[in-house]
Amino acid sequence: MTIFFGILDRRDGHLSYSNAGHTTAAVLRDGTVSTLGSTGTIVGAFPYAGFSQAEIWLDPNDVLFLYTDGLTEARCGRELYGETRLFEVLGFQTTAAPTEVVERIVDDVMLFCECELRDDLAILALRLVDADARGAGQPQLDFSSLEQ
Numbered sequence: 001m002t003i004f005f006g007i008l009d010r011r012d013g014h015l016s017y018s019n020a021g022h023t024t025a026a027v028l029r030d031g032t033v034s035t036l037g038s039t040g041t042i043v044g045a046f047p048y049a050g051f052s053q054a055e056i057w058l059d060p061n062d063v064l065f066l067y068t069d070g071l072t073e074a075r076c077g078r079e080l081y082g083e084t085r086l087f088e089v090l091g092f093q094t095t096a097a098p099t100e101v102v103e104r105i106v107d108d109v110m111l112f113c114e115c116e117l118r119d120d121l122a123i124l125a126l127r128l129v130d131a132d133a134r135g136a137g138q139p140q141l142d143f144s145s146l147e148q
Contacts, residue, residue: 001043004066010141013058013128018051023072024083027056028063028094028101033087060130063098065090067105070119074109081112098125099144106146122147 004025006017019025021042027034040051058064067086074081089108093101102125110117126143 002069003043008058008064008126008128008141010128013060013062014055015058015064016053016055018053020051023067023069026065026087026090027058028065028090028096029059031091031094033090033094035087058128060128061095063094063096063101063125063127065101066124068120068122070117070121071105071109071123073119074113074117074121076113081109085112097144098127098142101125102144102146120147 001020002022003020004017004022005020006015008015017025017036018040019036019038020040021038024038025036027036036054036056039054041049043049043051072081072083072086085108086105089105090101093104096104102123105123106121109121122145124143124145126141129140129142
């Protein structure tokens with residue numbers, strides 16, 4: 001089994017996470033796409049496997065993008081959608097709202113595989129919204145998710 005587990009502090013954008021062999025998470029920030037790599041191997045495969053923790057700080061308007069392998073393993077014939085294509089498409093979404101990011105990625109993968117997904121697909125995109133911009137006391141989360 002693979003797992004991405006994270007705790008996000010909305011007050012300062014601190015994300016503490018552990019990625020046990022799950023797909024590569026991404027952060028969309030200021031026109032760039034940064035990846036959050038694995039911090040351990042898959043869960044249950046090795047009896048004494050260790051799992052470490054990593055941390056980053058999300059700035060207001062950064063988008064954290066998480067997904068299952070049904071996205072990158074979508075096929076057109078023998079060709080996989082893949083991480084390279086995913087991160088390329090995400091590179092054009094760095095200023096988009098989470099809902100738009102999810103919609104555009106789903107549109108692109110469905111076009112790629114001619115609307116025939118062979119695996120489940122789950123996507124989560126979330127953005128920390130600056131409290132001052134909303135007139136609220138604490139930063140809020142703007143997010144979008146999809147499960148098929």
